[in-house]
Amino acid sequence: MIAIRSEREIDLLRAANAIVAEVHDLLSEMVRPGVTTRELDRAAESLIRERGAKPAFKGYRGYPAATCISVESEVIHGIPGKRVLHEGEIVSVDVGTVHHGYYGDAAVTLACGAVDAARLRLMDVTDLALSRAVRAARAGNFLREVSVAVESTCKAAGFGVVRDFVGHGVGTALHEEPQVLNFDSGEPGPLLRAGMVLAIEPMVNMGTHRVRVLRDGWTTVTADGKPSAHYEHSVVVREHGGEILSQGTRLRWGCRSD
Numbered sequence: 001m002i003a004i005r006s007e008r009e010i011d012l013l014r015a016a017n018a019i020v021a022e023v024h025d026l027l028s029e030m031v032r033p034g035v036t037t038r039e040l041d042r043a044a045e046s047l048i049r050e051r052g053a054k055p056a057f058k059g060y061r062g063y064p065a066a067t068c069i070s071v072e073s074e075v076i077h078g079i080p081g082k083r084v085l086h087e088g089e090i091v092s093v094d095v096g097t098v099h100h101g102y103y104g105d106a107a108v109t110l111a112c113g114a115v116d117a118a119r120l121r122l123m124d125v126t127d128l129a130l131s132r133a134v135r136a137a138r139a140g141n142f143l144r145e146v147s148v149a150v151e152s153t154c155k156a157a158g159f160g161v162v163r164d165f166v167g168h169g170v171g172t173a174l175h176e177e178p179q180v181l182n183f184d185s186g187e188p189g190p191l192l193r194a195g196m197v198l199a200i201e202p203m204v205n206m207g208t209h210r211v212r213v214l215r216d217g218w219t220t221v222t223a224d225g226k227p228s229a230h231y232e233h234s235v236v237v238r239e240h241g242g243e244i245l246s247q248g249t250r251l252r253w254g255c256r257s258d
């Protein structure tokens with residue numbers, strides 16, 4: 001069963017996701033050469049708690065931090081720690097909150113200083129894939145259209161789309177039905193209805209789509225060591241396309257029409 005959320009519930013999800021967006025804005029100012037991933041995580045957790053919310057990831061299946069910070073060949077679930085960021089690296093910041101029982105979840109990939117053209121293109125294509133997927137999150141579409149939007153965009157660019165991890169429904173739990181694949185399984189999947197809420201999260205590799213999990217049990221890295229990007233929005237299915245709940249001032253870079 002995929003929940004259909006009332007406008008009251010969507011307002012609560014919007015509030016939880018607004019905190020996530022605020023954290024992304026803060027960390028996008030903090031990401032620079034010399035900062036550690038632990039400093040970023042601490043700042044994120046402080047802001048989440050100042051807003052009266054809780055970090056949704058901390059303690060989830062034993063996860064030890066408020067954020068997942070994944071640098072370069074780390075795809076997702078990088079554990080913040082002593083790692084120092086260097087000029088030219090790309091850094092994915094995944095943030096979850098829970099506020100009044102409703103969850104916020106979104107991720108963005110940030111550039112540390114000046115990054116090369118290949119990385120910029122990887123980030124841009126992944127962000128474009130997400131924005132096309134959001135547009136496909138329209139009542140009356142099958143979920144497959146969302147997956148196809150991601151896969152077709154990334155494949156056309158020659159990038160590898162991660163298959164071992166997926167997006168998800170989000171609401172009164174961090175992970176709800178349905179699974180949101182970033183590739184076409186060949187099945188239509190569920191029919192989308194207005195009020196469903198999806199966390200759509202393409203994870204896209206410059207090289208092979210293959211990934212492996214490190215011995216810490218969390219950090220997921222590309223099999224070939226090449227960089228990876230990850231963008232995620234929590235999105236309400238509406239009649240004419242998805243409504244993003246986790247945008248914040250990423251509008252500065254987002255809101256694209258292509």
Ligand code: MF3
Nearest residue numbers: 056057058060063068094105
């Ligand atoms: N955004 C990711 C997800 O939706 C991160 C959660 S993993 C956690 O699955 F363990 F850190 F919570």
Ligand code: CO
Nearest residue numbers: 105199201232
């Ligand atoms: Co998620």
